[in-house]
Amino acid sequence: DIQMTQSPSSLSASVGDRVAITCRASQSISNSLNWYQQKPGKAPKLLIYAASSLQSGVPSRFSGSGSGTDFTLSISSLQPEDFGTYYCQQSYITPCTFGQGTKLEI
Amino acid sequence: EVELVESGGGLVQPGGSLRLSCAASGFTLSSYWMHWVRQAPGKGLVWVSRIDSAGSNIAYADSVKGRFSISRDNAKNTVYMQMNSLRVEDTAVYYCVRDVDTSMVGDYWGQGTLVTVSS
Numbered sequence: 001d002i003q004m005t006q007s008p009s010s011l012s013a014s015v016g017d018r019v020a021i022t023c024r025a026s027q028s029i030s031n032s033l034n035w036y037q038q039k040p041g042k043a044p045k046l047l048i049y050a051a052s053s054l055q056s057g058v059p060s061r062f063s064g065s066g067s068g069t070d071f072t073l074s075i076s077s078l079q080p081e082d083f084g085t086y087y088c089q090q091s092y093i094t095p096c097t098f099g100q101g102t103k104l105e106i
Numbered sequence: 107e108v109e110l111v112e113s114g115g116g117l118v119q120p121g122g123s124l125r126l127s128c129a130a131s132g133f134t135l136s137s138y139w140m141h142w143v144r145q146a147p148g149k150g151l152v153w154v155s156r157i158d159s160a161g162s163n164i165a166y167a168d169s170v171k172g173r174f175s176i177s178r179d180n181a182k183n184t185v186y187m188q189m190n191s192l193r194v195e196d197t198a199v200y201y202c203v204r205d206v207d208t209s210m211v212g213d214y215w216g217q218g219t220l221v222t223v224s225s
Contacts, residue, residue: 034211036151043201043215044151055213087151091210094165098151 002026002090006099013106019075021102023088026069032092033071035064038101039084047086048073080106108132108214110202115219122192126219128185128202136160136180139205141212142187144198144221154200155187158208170196192223 003026013019023033031051036044046055048064051071061076075082083106088099114126128140142154155176156165164176175188185202199220203212 032209036212038151043217044212045215046211046213049206049209049211049213089151089210094156094210095167096153096210098153101150 001095002029002093002097004088004090004097004099006086006088006102008102009100010103011105013078013104015078015080015106017078019078019082019104021073021086021088021104023066023071023073023099024069025071025090025092028068029090029092031067032090033064033066034089034091035062035073036087036089037082037084038087044087078106082106108204110204110214110216112200112202112216112219115200115221117222117224118192119225120192120194120223122223123188123190124192124221126187126189126200126202126221128187128216130183130185130202130204133204135178135183135185139208140178140185141203141205141210142176142185143201143203143212143215144196145201145218146195146198149198152198153210156205156210157185189221192221194223197221197223 033051035048038044052064085101109131111129141156157176173191178185199218201218202216204214206213
């Protein structure tokens, strides 16, 4: 299985900050990388798919980049509602696998 | 509006069985692949199983292979997960997830149903 490693595991930032979360795959996955946000007690929400495509309805302050093995989720100007845990997921081969998560505190 | 509603979770003893259901509405279920993803308390997301739109192309995580069985009834707009020989480590919230376009990208998730395996 492809291993996905996120960093950092947790992050504290202030409103208005620019934040970056990285995700590394144990082998090349082309651009088959997706990002989800999860808030406590809620289901995950798709933010970014295919490494850099913004899901409909997601604010434009979220962006994704990368290909191959290294990927980044960026939030350009952090808002209070952006707290939660962020997961990357590779959809290159079955089984799809997730990173361990990055907990973002505002 | 797309909606996925899971049901069937609960407390079961090790070795027992449960059947989860995922009722879909707001879209044509027969056009989409569907997945089950689980999350143990305080832990991350783990993919469990996938079924294609016709129910003929199925895959499982190694951890549940031979014990879990995914199926669907497109006429009833429902996806199922039959879970047998349950183990303590199967304790988790189980999410039903719609696949965007057979790409394993989950664009809609249900609210989840909690399965607790304990004696």
